[in-house]
Amino acid sequence: DARVTQTPRHKVTEMGQEVTMRCQPILGHNTVFWYRQTMMQGLELLAYFRNRAPLDDSGMPKDRFSAEMPDATLATLKIQPSEPRDSAVYFCASGLEQLHQPQHFGDGTRLSIL
Amino acid sequence: KNQVEQSPQSLIILEGKNCTLQCNYTVSPFSNLRWYKQDTGRGPVSLTIMTFSENTKSNGRYTATLDADTKQSSLHITASQLSDSASYICVVKPRNRDDKIIFGKGTRLHILP
Numbered sequence: 738d739a740r741v742t743q744t745p746r747h748k749v750t751e752m753g754q755e756v757t758m759r760c761q762p763i764l765g766h767n768t769v770f771w772y773r774q775t776m777m778q779g780l781e782l783l784a785y786f787r788n789r790a791p792l793d794d795s796g797m798p799k800d801r802f803s804a805e806m807p808d809a810t811l812a813t814l815k816i817q818p819s820e821p822r823d824s825a826v827y828f829c830a831s832g833l834e835q836l837h838q839p840q841h842f843g844d845g846t847r848l849s850i851l
Numbered sequence: 852k853n854q855v856e857q858s859p860q861s862l863i864i865l866e867g868k869n870c871t872l873q874c875n876y877t878v879s880p881f882s883n884l885r886w887y888k889q890d891t892g893r894g895p896v897s898l899t900i901m902t903f904s905e906n907t908k909s910n911g912r913y914t915a916t917l918d919a920d921t922k923q924s925s926l927h928i929t930a931s932q933l934s935d936s937a938s939y940i941c942v943v944k945p946r947n948r949d950d951k952i953i954f955g956k957g958t959r960l961h962i963l964p
Contacts (some may be wrong), residue, residue: 739911741894779956780940781896793951828894837883842894 738829739763743829743843751851755817758846760808769812770840771804773826786812787834819850855943857955865963866914872958874924874941885942886915886926895940901915936962
């Protein structure tokens, strides 16, 4: 089965460091989503791409977060500088734009900022 | 404000028993309602997707129902198995493309042998 691949699976770093998370969407999918999951808030949408173009990044703190799709096989989410409150699990999901199609999630990057 | 509320927050049942998870939403109008299963340490996996015009959808031992009048959905699990231990998340996609998808906070289900 085709899968969304996220790297790294775990990341521990100190406050102030740059963090880059990567996602390889399923080949042929034209939408990519970045989510953050915490115990308190559940899943929150951070950014959304369609055909590699950013459509919605209103869920991201713009001063420190950035999301890009340099090509159709790679999506990145960067945090610079990182803060302890950024500790969470970050999920990437991909899907097809057609109505009523499910999103396929990766297994996430568990980020801990010390 | 668009919201999705799930209940109970957590549930413990014995293997082989049935259970029902609830999802109440205020999103209106909506395009579809989805149930996802999330195993510990993994990403969510889609179980069912229902449009606003559907009122039931099955996937093996999982059956989702939708009452658009009362804005309620339920996920019924029949003959539970240990592998059903997971979080179950209700997700509503608004019909307005400019509105964000709304996630519930999930129900944590524990199946005991």
